[in-house]
Amino acid sequence: MFKNRSTTPxxxxxxxxxxxxxxxxxxxxxxINKWLGGNEVVTDALDTLWxxxxxxxxxxxxxxxxxxxxxxxxxxxxxxxxxFEKNMNATLTGVDTNPVMIKYAQQTCKDLTNIYxxxxxxxxxxxxKNKYDIIIxxxxxxxxxxxxxxxxxxxxxxQARLAIVINDIHRHPFAYYAIKWLTxxxxxxxxxxxxxxxxxxxxxxxxxxxxxxxxxxxxQYKLRWQWAFRWQAILLK
Numbered sequence: 001m002f003k004n005r006s007t008t009p010x011x012x013x014x015x016x017x018x019x020x021x022x023x024x025x026x027x028x029x030x031x032i033n034k035w036l037g038g039n040e041v042v043t044d045a046l047d048t049l050w051x052x053x054x055x056x057x058x059x060x061x062x063x064x065x066x067x068x069x070x071x072x073x074x075x076x077x078x079x080x081x082x083x084f085e086k087n088m089n090a091t092l093t094g095v096d097t098n099p100v101m102i103k104y105a106q107q108t109c110k111d112l113t114n115i116y117x118x119x120x121x122x123x124x125x126x127x128x129k130n131k132y133d134i135i136i137x138x139x140x141x142x143x144x145x146x147x148x149x150x151x152x153x154x155x156x157x158x159q160a161r162l163a164i165v166i167n168d169i170h171r172h173p174f175a176y177y178a179i180k181w182l183t184x185x186x187x188x189x190x191x192x193x194x195x196x197x198x199x200x201x202x203x204x205x206x207x208x209x210x211x212x213x214x215x216x217x218x219x220q221y222k223l224r225w226q227w228a229f230r231w232q233a234i235l236l237k
Contacts, residue, residue: 070094073105153216
């Protein structure tokens, strides 16, 4: 079960999924990411880029960041707070193909004037024209097959001016059974109960990510394991 990535689609990726069920799913995912440290994987990566001088406020007047598959907008809010603490002007764009998620995220981020949203197919010709300093893929990559992900990473290499930040899951038995147990007892969302364990099975081992990065043409990157069973990858231009 853990040897290879699962190709079973997650229920939340069905465009016809019930709106109320999807909104409950987003609420619970925000709690899971908060308590398991998922959001910190992204801001820690931004800290690394800041410390290494990649994000230099003397050069970058307004930092442009895109969050692909933005879901409920929780990552965007964390990044907005990070930019505020760094006294850095930032324009943040949440991108999602699902209008229900876009509407939900707009509501959760309504008090933040530097966050915008774009309903778009990331593989479309129009979206490919967009350029950003940093592109974030947080719990996004495991939704794609290896072939799709290679294609996406090659595309993002052309769209990102500075770096791509990836936060995703380590496919591991402990991660699978732990989240299966937690969601069985504490989740009220049938989407979370199904998709959370499945997302672990769709996720990655270190060697698989390295192979994907190499196939997509990235030679400069940082790949770190972080709690709880997360991979942090920083792909440099």
